[in-house]
Amino acid sequence: MEVNMGKYFFMGQIRSMKFFIIFLIINFLIPGRELLAQCDISLESSITPSCSENPSGSIIINKVTGGKRPFIFRWSNGSTKRSLDKLEAGEYKLSISDADGCVHTQSFNIVYSDPILASIDIDQNSTRVINAGGKKLNFMLFTSGNQLISNKESTDRNTVLNQGEYYYLIVDNSGCSKRLDFLIE
Numbered sequence: 001m002e003v004n005m006g007k008y009f010f011m012g013q014i015r016s017m018k019f020f021i022i023f024l025i026i027n028f029l030i031p032g033r034e035l036l037a038q039c040d041i042s043l044e045s046s047i048t049p050s051c052s053e054n055p056s057g058s059i060i061i062n063k064v065t066g067g068k069r070p071f072i073f074r075w076s077n078g079s080t081k082r083s084l085d086k087l088e089a090g091e092y093k094l095s096i097s098d099a100d101g102c103v104h105t106q107s108f109n110i111v112y113s114d115p116i117l118a119s120i121d122i123d124q125n126s127t128r129v130i131n132a133g134g135k136k137l138n139f140m141l142f143t144s145g146n147q148l149i150s151n152k153e154s155t156d157r158n159t160v161l162n163q164g165e166y167y168y169l170i171v172d173n174s175g176c177s178k179r180l181d182f183l184i185e
Helices: 017-029
Strands: 008-010 036-038 042-048 057-065 072-075 084-087 090-097 103-110 118-123 126-131 137-143 148-153 158-160 164-172 177-184
Touching (some): 042 103, 057 090, 057 103, 084 090, 118 164, 118 177, 126 164, 126 177
Antiparallel strands (some): 008 036, 042 057, 057 084, 072 090, 090 103, 126 158, 137 148, 137 164, 164 177
16 A cells, blocks of 8 residues: 555544454555545635734634534644734744544744834924835824824825824834824924
């Protein structure tokens, strides 16, 4: 009997050594019989990087194919959920077991999102946000009382403001944010 390389599991229950030996002989001598069945579990997933300021990475298991339901999920961090969120950067391993005992193991790597490199240039009652990182950002301007003044996608923006305290909340496409407080005198 030729056995292909891969992940395999024994399909049968051993009640006695005599039964096991007969089972082996039948499976090796009768063509078309299989002693081993190949595990064919695969998955589709998506990964979101983590922000450096707070753990926000995620691993979403979108689809599991092959194998026999139900599936049992075991993560290296101890979770048994299908997907993980609020993750710090690092490696996470998942073992998926199916109803027949077949196991698929896969590693995922969460990285930190690039930091938001932005600053404010204040000239009298106007501000200009300088995006030093060059990535696409969303700029939300608020009063110190958390009232939204503007919400724009731009690398830099000029706004005429009255005297007072303000802040920009700058958000990147990964959902990471940076707050820049400033005062117009």
